[in-house]
Structures are given as C-alpha cells and as structure tokens.
Amino acid sequence: MRKLVVYDTLGFPTPQDFLKFSEGLKGAGCDIYEVGLPPKYAKYDGPVIRRSHQTVSKFGDLSGSLKEAVEVSKVPVVVLTYLEEHLDRLREFLKSLRESKVEGVLFPDLLIDFPDQLEAVVSKVRSEGLKNVIFTAPSVPDSIIKRSGEITDMFLYYGVRPTTGIPIPVDVGALIRRVRNMVRSDLIVGFGLSSESDLRSALRAGADGVAVGTALITELEGRGVTGGLALVRKYREILDGA
Amino acid sequence: MELNPRDIVPEFWYNIIPDLPRPLPPPRDPPGADFSRIDLLRDIMPQEVLRQQFTVERFVKIPEEVRDRYLNIGRPTPLLRARKLEEKLRTPARIYFKYEGATPTGSHKINAAIPQAYYAQAEGISAVTTETGAGQWGTAVALAASMFGLKSSVFMVRVSYEQKPMRKTIMNLYGADVYASPTNFTEAGKRALSRDPNHPGSLGIAMSEAVEYALKQRWKYLVGSVLDVVLLYQSVIGLETSTQLEAVGEEPDVLIGCVGGGSNFGGFAFPFLGHGTKARLIAVGPAEVPKFSSGKYEYDYPDEAGLLPMIKMLTLGREYVPPPIYAGGLRYHGVAPSLSLLMQEGRVEWREYEEPEIFEAAKLFSETQGIVPAPESAHAVKAVVDEAMRAKRDGERRTIAFNLSGHGLLDLSNYESMMKRFKS
Ligand SMILES: Cc1ncc(COP(=O)(O)O)c(C=O)c1O
Numbered sequence: 073m074r075k076l077v078v079y080d081t082l083g084f085p086t087p088q089d090f091l092k093f094s095e096g097l098k099g100a101g102c103d104i105y106e107v108g109l110p111p112k113y114a115k116y117d118g119p120v121i122r123r124s125h126q127t128v129s130k131f132g133d134l135s136g137s138l139k140e141a142v143e144v145s146k147v148p149v150v151v152l153t154y155l156e157e158h159l160d161r162l163r164e165f166l167k168s169l170r171e172s173k174v175e176g177v178l179f180p181d182l183l184i185d186f187p188d189q190l191e192a193v194v195s196k197v198r199s200e201g202l203k204n205v206i207f208t209a210p211s212v213p214d215s216i217i218k219r220s221g222e223i224t225d226m227f228l229y230y231g232v233r234p235t236t237g238i239p240i241p242v243d244v245g246a247l248i249r250r251v252r253n254m255v256r257s258d259l260i261v262g263f264g265l266s267s268e269s270d271l272r273s274a275l276r277a278g279a280d281g282v283a284v285g286t287a288l289i290t291e292l293e294g295r296g297v298t299g300g301l302a303l304v305r306k307y308r309e310i311l312d313g314a
Numbered sequence: 315m316e317l318n319p320r321d322i323v324p325e326f327w328y329n330i331i332p333d334l335p336r337p338l339p340p341p342r343d344p345p346g347a348d349f350s351r352i353d354l355l356r357d358i359m360p361q362e363v364l365r366q367q368f369t370v371e372r373f374v375k376i377p378e379e380v381r382d383r384y385l386n387i388g389r390p391t392p393l394l395r396a397r398k399l400e401e402k403l404r405t406p407a408r409i410y411f412k413y414e415g416a417t418p419t420g421s422h423k424i425n426a427a428i429p430q431a432y433y434a435q436a437e438g439i440s441a442v443t444t445e446t447g448a449g450q451w452g453t454a455v456a457l458a459a460s461m462f463g464l465k466s467s468v469f470m471v472r473v474s475y476e477q478k479p480m481r482k483t484i485m486n487l488y489g490a491d492v493y494a495s496p497t498n499f500t501e502a503g504k505r506a507l508s509r510d511p512n513h514p515g516s517l518g519i520a521m522s523e524a525v526e527y528a529l530k531q532r533w534k535y536l537v538g539s540v541l542d543v544v545l546l547y548q549s550v551i552g553l554e555t556s557t558q559l560e561a562v563g564e565e566p567d568v569l570i571g572c573v574g575g576g577s578n579f580g581g582f583a584f585p586f587l588g589h590g591t592k593a594r595l596i597a598v599g600p601a602e603v604p605k606f607s608s609g610k611y612e613y614d615y616p617d618e619a620g621l622l623p624m625i626k627m628l629t630l631g632r633e634y635v636p637p638p639i640y641a642g643g644l645r646y647h648g649v650a651p652s653l654s655l656l657m658q659e660g661r662v663e664w665r666e667y668e669e670p671e672i673f674e675a676a677k678l679f680s681e682t683q684g685i686v687p688a689p690e691s692a693h694a695v696k697a698v699v700d701e702a703m704r705a706k707r708d709g710e711r712r713t714i715a716f717n718l719s720g721h722g723l724l725d726l727s728n729y730e731s732m733m734k735r736f737k738s
C-alpha cells in the first residue's frame with residue numbers, strides 16, 4: 073500500500089489544535105507523521121512553512137506537545153529538524169526524542185552540509201534506539217543516493233524541489249525515475265508536491281508514497297483542523313486510486 | 315578520420331551534478347527572508363530554463379531547433395593544434411585549443427544564449443534582458459534574441475561600455491538596446507550611483523539591474539554564467555572537444571580554461587570528468603580579482619542587490635567591486651557552485667596571474683598562432699605556456715588542451731593600452 077506522510081510544524085496552528093489534528097490523522101489515512109521542530113534558519117522551507125514556524129514560536133516550550141502528539145496520533149512519528157542545531161549535544165537531543173517515543177528522525181541538512189558525517193550520525197541515531205530517515209535531493213550525486221538507500225531505516229525521503237511549497241517547474245517523473253533505479257528502500261517523495269497531477273506522476277514514476285506539508289499548513293491556517301483532516305483524506309483517496 | 319559536423323555537435327547536453335563527489339548545496343533563501351527569491355525565479359527565468367536548472371539528469375536532450383542553430387552559426391568550432399606555439403616554446407607537449415572565437419559573436423557565450431532565447435520565445439515571451447561585462451554575453455544575447463524575434467535590453471558595465479564602444483555598435487546592429495550600468499532607471503542602479511556618481515559598475519550590479527528591469531517589464535532575464543544550467547548549455551564545448559580529440563587519437567593530460575563565472579571552464583572540462591578522465595584540470599583567473607586565493611566558500615548572492623537566491627560558492631562577497639582590469643568578463647565576485655565544489659575537493663587546481671604576464675602570453679599567442687585571444691582567454695593561454703614549460707622540464711610529451719573562449723578583436727583598445735603600459 074502506498075504511504076502517506078503528513079507534515080505539521082510542532083504546535084501548529086495552536087498547541088490544542090495541533091493535538092486534535094494529530095489525533096485525527098490515523099483515521100484520515102495518514103501512515104507516518106512528520107513533525108517539524110521550528111529551526112533558527114529554515115534553509116529548505118518556503119514562505120508558508122516559515123510562517124508556521126513564526127506562529128509557533130509564540131507558544132513557548134512545546135516539548136510536552138511532542139510527547140502528547142506521539143501518544144494520540146498512533147502512527148509512527150518522525151521528527152524533522154536541522155542537524156546543525158544539535159551538533160554539540162546530539163546524544164542528549166536524540167535521548168529526549170526517544171523519551172518522547174518518537175520513532176525516527178530526519179535531518180534535511182545532513183547530506184548537504186555534513187556529508188562526511190553521514191555514517192557517524194546514522195549509527196548514533198541507531199544507538200539511541202531511533203530510526204533514520206535519510207533526506208536526499210536531486211543535487212545529490214548517484215553514489216551517495218545509492219548509499220543512502222542502503223542505510224536509511226524507515227524510508228528514503230526525496231525532496232524534488234529546492235524548497236518546500238514553491239512550484240518550481242520540475243519534471244517530477246524524470247527526477248524520481250533516476251533515483252528509483254538506484255535504491256531498494258521505500259522511496260517517499262515530497263517538497264512542493266501538492267497538485268493531484270504531481271502526486272500521480274510521482275506514483276507512476278515509482279514512488280512508494282508521498283509527503284505533503286505546505287498544502288496542509290495552508291488548509292490548517294484557513295479552515296482549521298477539520299479542513300486539514302479533510303485534505304488528508306483527499307490525499308489518501310488519490311494514493312489509493314492512482 | 316574525417317568527421318561530419320553533425321557527428322560532432324552533440325545531441326545531449328551533459329550535466330555534472332550526478333557525478334560530483336559530494337552533494338551540490340542547493341540555492342537557498344536567506345535566513346528571515348522577507349520574500350522568497352526562489353519563488354521569484356519563476357518570474358525571472360523562462361520556465362524551461364528554470365526546470366533545467368533544477369532537473370539534474372545526467373544528459374539533457376538538445377531541442378532540434380537549438381541544435382540546428384548551433385550548426386547554423388558554425389558549430390562545431392574548430393579544435394586546432396598550436397604547433398607554432400609548441401615550436402616557439404620548444405616543448406615536447408602537444409597543445410590543442412578549442413576555438414570558441416570562431417562563432418559569429420566571437421566567444422562561447424552564444425552557446426548558452428541560443429537555448430534560453432529559444433525557450434523564452436517558445437513560451438510566448440516578447441523581450442529579454444541581461445547584463446554584460448566584456449560585452450561578449452550581451453552580444454550573444456542580442457544575436458540569439460534577434461534569431462528568435464525577441465527584443466533585448468543589455469545592461470553593460472560602465473567601464474567596458476567606455477572601453478569598448480564597438481561592442482555597443484554590434485549589439486545595436488543585432489537590434490538590442492544597450493545601457494551603461496549603473497543606470498538611473500533601476501533601484502539597484504540608483505543605489506550604486508548615490509554611493510559614487512562615477513561608479514565604474516560591476517557585473518553584480520549590472521545583473522541586479524537586468525533582473526529588476528525584467529521583473530518590472532514582465533520580460534525574462536537570460537543568465538550568462540554561474541548557474542548550473544548555463545554550465546549545462548556550455549557543455550557542447552567539451553563534448554565536441556572530446557569527439558574531436560578522439561578523432562585524432564589524443565587523450566588530454568591537462569585541461570585548462572579561464573574563469574569569470576565558470577561557464578566556459580565548466581562547459582569545456584566537465585564532460586571529460588563525466589568520461590572519468592584522469593587529466594589535471596586547471597582553472598585560471600586574474601590576480602586582480604583574487605577569488606580563488608582569497609574567496610570564501612559560503613552562501614552568497616550571485617547579484618549585488620540580492621534578488622536572486624543565495625548559492626554556495628567561492629566568493630569575494632557580492633558587494634566586492636573589482637578593479638577595472640582589462641578582462642571585463644573576469645570581473646565577477648563568485649565562481650559557479652559545481653566548480654567551487656570541485657575546487658574545494660581539490661579536483662580542480664587554480665592559478666591567478668597578473669596583467670603584465672597575461673599580456674605577454676597574449677602577445678606570444680598572437681605572434682605564433684595569429685589569433686588575438688580575448689583578454690579573458692589569454693589567462694588560459696598563460697597557464698598553458700606554464701604547463702608546456704613544465705612538461706619540458708619534466709621531459710614529458712603531455713597533451714594539453716585548453717579552451718580559447720573568445721577572440722580579442724574587439725578588445726584592441728585594451729591591448730593598445732597594455733602595449734603602452736608594458737612597453738613590449
Ligand atoms: C571571452 C570570454 N571568456 C571567458 C569569460 C568568462 O565567463 P565564464 O567564466 O562564464 O566563461 C567571458 C565573460 O564575459 C568572456 O567574454
């Protein structure tokens with residue numbers, strides 16, 4: 073079955089609604105829940121997700137919300153956060169995720185800014201009882217994509233656009249076919265995917281699932297939890313029907 | 315073996331990105347961005363050019379219309395052996411050069427202008443803008459635009475505009491409007507003029523002006539160098555060279571090119587990396603714009619005003635105003651991301667030379683081979699001479715291939731000034 077990965081920023085749109093949304097995800101057809109910690113510098117995030125970071129920055133310490141979201145969502149939770157921010161206290165950080173019963177962790181800057189630390193970080197994550205989700209992009213060379221496919225634990229995350237939520241014209245199918253032939257792991261495609269035609273071409277090109285974020289954040293902003301969950305259900309239908 | 319031109323001009327462009335030793339850091343918006351520059355690219359560039367900037371397949375099909383134009387302007391350009399230079403240097407090295415000066419506009423720049431004008435026209439765009447330093451890129455855009463029935467406006471760095479009035483004449487002949495940058499019809503230009511009413515201009519400022527003007531007019535901006543997609547288009551140079559060298563039974567030991575933003579160097583040398591060459595690669599720049607020796611490898615803006623997304627490159631800083639050296643095309647603060655990465659990794663070596671040495675090399679090449687090199691390309695010539703002498707010291711018959719990116723027949727006032735100053 074095709075996997076639907078849903079992104080939300082921790083505590084968005086409000087800590088209460090964030091939990092309500094988390095709680096409804098499984099029923100709406102979400103398989104994996106990707107929770108973003110607001111970073112100091114959102115290197116790969118477009119304007120919409122950046123705005124969500126600003127919103128939640130007003131709510132203070134949200135570490136309790138993470139733990140609760142894991143409990144109520146009942147699907148595996150992957151935390152998205154920039155490695156850059158945890159380099160000096162990586163073990164403590166990973167321990168705290170484990171204590172929140174998070175399943176996996178995704179560092180979007182690992183391969184781009186710290187390619188030499190790939191293997192070391194991957195084993196550290198495992199030794200703390202967490203799973204790796206390696207993030208790759210079209211600008212990652214073949215040799216490194218192959219290696220990432222071998223060592224990622226849950227799935228390989230492939231961001232087809234340079235930033236989230238901006239419809240830069242890319243040939244989604246061609247970008248995915250290049251990677252599909254190189255990896256055996258599950259391939260989940262995201263970054264700027266939201267249109268139905270983008271989703272369908274991703275699946276046709278061999279993606280095992282898709283990750284959606286910006287469109288959901290926009291929906292949560294506009295129509296709240298009900299709208300957000302309705303959109304999740306719609307994506308589920310596209311995945312099941314395609 | 316005799317080759318037909320159609321067998322030499324490639325059918326696909328080559329993209330180095332999948333073959334790099336480590337991931338290429340992608341373009342980024344700055345921290346706390348007030349607007350998304352990546353998003354803005356959609357308004358700035360033709361859609362297909364933008365798609366190719368981010369679609370990193372190893373081989374990209376060259377549209378038939380573009381390949382036809384390549385053939386029509388005289389591609390493949392010749393690959394010549396510099397025998398008289400070899401004799402003069404008494405070197406055992408064999409020296410080959412790809413002569414990009416043989417195109418109508420006198421340099422490699424037309425290779426990247428044709429596809430961009432083609433895609434703009436195919437999308438129903440009516441006019442395009444760009445910046446130019448030496449005047450070579452502006453000339454190429456002016457011609458490519460007229461080939462596809464587009465209007466064009468060119469912002470030319472003021473020092474070059476003044477040093478090379480004939481460049482403006484050619485661009486006007488092709489139908490382009492040419493402005494000395496900084497102008498007072500863009501915000502970026504006004505800012506520069508308020509800092510210094512006699513501002514000599516810089517490529518970074520001219521680039522900002524062209525981008526701003528394109529946005530204001532709802533035209534498209536054509537990119538002359540630095541971005542990956544331009545190196546992709548320029549790969550015709552290296553792909554042709556590789557076929558031509560093979561036809562004479564040669565394999566290069568050393569590959570050399572000059573670097574402004576990196577497009578002729580990357581276009582010439584990267585296809586060989588794609589074939590797994592063991593050759594040494596040498597990038598050459600001016601000591602007066604010391605980006606190889608003093609640049610930092612970090613995220614910076616390609617343009618002075620910061621309208622374009624940040625890219626990770628070797629850079630002297632976007633506000634760096636280079637001295638008015640004679641080689642206008644090398645007066646740029648940064649180096650293409652893929653080339654910067656390969657230099658960081660040590661796969662590409664670099665040299666920086668000063669004006670008098672460049673002048674000597676240009677003179678030597680003119681006297682022996684009869685071709686007056688563009689001052690930019692003369693940087694490559696200087697490195698070739700050094701490598702040929704090194705082969706002589708080592709007693710080795712190395713094959714040196716370099717890209718003669720353009721001729722210098724419109725740079726004669728610069729050469730005259732050098733002759734006076736260096737009294738040769
Ligand atoms: C003849 C010639 N060579 C080289 C360059 C440098 O540009 P690039 O490094 O993009 O090839 C220029 C730029 O104007 C040029 O005119």
